[in-house]
Amino acid sequence: MSGGRGLMQWAVDPEVDRAVDAVPNRVNGLGYDPWGFNPQAAKLYFSIARHIYAYFRPEIVGIENLPPGRVLIVPNHSGQLPLDGLVIAVACLLHAQPPRLVRAMAERWFPTLPWVNIAFSRSGVVVGDPINCKNLLEADNAILVFPEGARGCGKTFQHRYQLEEFGRGFMRLALQTGTPIVPVGVVGAEESIISVANLRPLARLVGMPYAPVSPLLPLLGPLAYLPLPTRFHVHFGKPLVFDGPFDDEDTEIDRKVAVVKDAVAGLLRKGRAQRRGWFT
Amino acid sequence: MAATLVTGISGSLARRVADRLVERGDTVVGVDYRPPPAALDKRIRFFQANYNKTRIEDVFRHCTFDRVLHLGRVGNLKESMGKRFDLNVVGSQKILNLCLAGGVKRLVVFSTFHIYGAHPANHIPISEEDPLHAGTDFPQIADAIQLDNMASRWVYQHRGIRTVVLRPTNVIGPAIQNAIANLLRQPRIPHLMGYNPMVQFIHEDDMAAAILAAADGEQVGIFNVAGDGVMPWRTALRLVRASTFPIPAAAVELYLSIFSRFPHYLVNFFRYPCVITDRRFREAFHWAPRIPMEDMLWSTVEEARKRQGFT
Incomplete structure (x- = not known):
């Protein structure tokens, strides 16, 4: 165990350490919450994540819009790997006042991925399930949810910055738990790992939600999937508060979802207008 | 005063419950398909009977019961599926x-x-109305699902018998001889490479207290019983001071068939979490677990570790 502790001291970023300590969390005597979140392990994983975050040199705008208490953070989803989620999570931990530990709602297949499932659970990621979400909102957590799901993450380059269909689940949960929604626009992830096609049969074969094809594949082989050092521009919008019955008809919910989707689209336009190139 | 029937009396948990009932002056009859346990309290009248044969009917002819604690579910995988x-x-x-x-x-x-x-895809925690998913992964558990379904139906079909169905998490403790407790007593315990799911335990004393609370209480229904112990599997292994080694998921079936008697169909519990909530049980029966997580695990293995020369 002492070896583990030595590694921790060496690897844990002091700012991450302070930020995680500042987050109120509900863990048991052994240091775990029921989902497997563990502050000590999270410090290590967030320290690693911070290096990835630094690689993208993100420009974070409007993070002060995050309200205290329960909140649903709703961004666009892009870039093949959930790097957008990672950047938002690190930004909320290190740049929000006070630090927020976002609980991300992930694809239902993440628990099947060896090692990844451990790193995700210890860092606070949970399976994207309404009951998980409701429990965590009622405990006043910040929840990161991508209503486009894998549709958004796996989309190809020609569809960049076009929002896929948003699910309704997040809106029903927001209404049910009285949670404000903070829309977020992430610019830059689209160009980080470029996919020009989705090999659906291959994806089905290996049990992935999609199988991206990089245009650089003939040139670089597997290295083509390394993310390019594009700069991320992350714009947090003003909190949106919705009113009404959570079990309303789909068309009513869709109207409210459209408001959030428009807000995200607006933030994307803003982010794209501000940047001068992929890498700046 | 009418008696209490305890099934599965040759098992250590049922025995513990029966002992507590006797200590407080209740009349207790014990039944099991196995021979009687050694040194059973003389005040407990014992019948050996298969629950599915006519002998069990005779038990009810001999005695009148106002309470039946049906604790004799056979989880023991040494019995064939047909017998279970x-x-x-x-x-x-x-x-x-x-x-x-x-x-x-x-x-x-x-x-x-x-x-x-x-x-x-399990959400956390799982409550009583969640679907019973196990059958899709391992049909060998069909008997347990059907027993639960039958008893659950009984709750509402026959209101005269006030029925409580308990769905406890892993029961462990010094006297418990189930698959998980025996696994924890091994000096070297494998884990699945790349997985470390959250697991729960409840100590036999807390479980016995929960059963007594259910027996004495008024409420009916289906209740999870969990205790406080939520931890990753490998943390549990550290607490029982076992050394551990990884097995690739692809090789686990082979490993189990050669080296271990641990039931194959429970392997997924070492890969994915199945964390339950017992909030409803606590509220309905004013029960709470008392044994801390560390004590719960160590007490289970202490004897075995002494035998293994562990100091």
Whole structure:
């Protein structure tokens, strides 16, 4: 165990350490919450994540819009790997006042991925399930949810910055738990790992939600999937508060979802207008 | 005063419950398909009977019961699937019918959380109305699911018998001889490479207290019983001071068939979490676990570790 502790001291970023300590969390005597979140392990994983975050040199705008208490953070989803989620999570931990530990709602297949499932659970990621979400909102957590799901993450380059269909689940949960929604626009992830096609049969074969094809594949082989050092521009919008019955008809919910989707689209336009190139 | 029937009396948990009942002056009759346990309290009248055979009927002819604690679910995988079905499903059906005919007022049925299944999409925590997913992954658990379904139906079909179905998490403790407790007593315990799911335990003393609370209480229904212990599997292994080694998921079936008697169909519980909530049980029966997580695990293995020369 002492070896583990030595590694921790060496690897844990002091700012991450302070930020995680500042987050109120509900863990048991052994240091775990029921989902497997563990502050000590999270410090290590967030320290690693911070290096990835630094690689993208993100420009974070409007993070002060995050309200205290329960909140649903709703961004666009892009870039093949959930790097957008990672950047938002690190930004909320290190740049929000006070630090927020976002609980991300992930694809239902993440628990099947060896090692990844451990790193995700210890860092606070949970399976994207309404009951998980409701429990965590009622405990006043910040929840990161991508209503486009894998549709958004796996989309190809020609569809960049076009929002896929948003699910309704997040809106029903927001209404049910009285949670404000903070829309977020992430610019830059689209160009980080470029996919020009989705090999659906291959994806089905290996049990992935999609199988991206990089245009650089003939040139670089597997290295083509390394993310390019594009700069991320992350714009947090003003909190949106919705009113009404959570079990309303789909068309009513869709109207409210459209408001959030428009807000995200607006933030994307803003982010794209501000940047001068992929890498700046 | 009418008596309490405890099934599965040769098992250590049922025995513990029976002992506590006797200590406080209740009349207790114990039944099991296995021989009687060694040094059973003389005040406990013992019958050996298969739950699915006519002998069990005779038990109800000899005595009048106002309470039946049906703790004798056979989780023991040494028994074949056919025998487990006979004892757990056919036998439980018989016991339920005998309760109905015999005017039993209170029935507690001991089910298991295994029937929820350990599944990647499981939300946390799992409550009583969640689907019983286990059957899709391992049909060998069909008997446990059917026993639970039958007892759950009973809760609402026969209101005269106030029935409680308990779905406990892993029960461990010094006297417990189930698959998980025996696994924890091994000096070297494997884990699945790349997985470390959250697991729960409840100590036999807390479980016995929960069963007594259910027996004495008024509420009916289906209740999870969990205790406080939520931890990753490998943290549990550290607490029982076992050394551990990884097995690739692809090789686990092979490993189990050669080296271990641990039931194959529970392997997913070492891959995916199945974390249950017992909030409703605590509220309904004013029960709370008392044994801390560390003590719960260490007490289970202490004897074994001494034998293994562990200091």
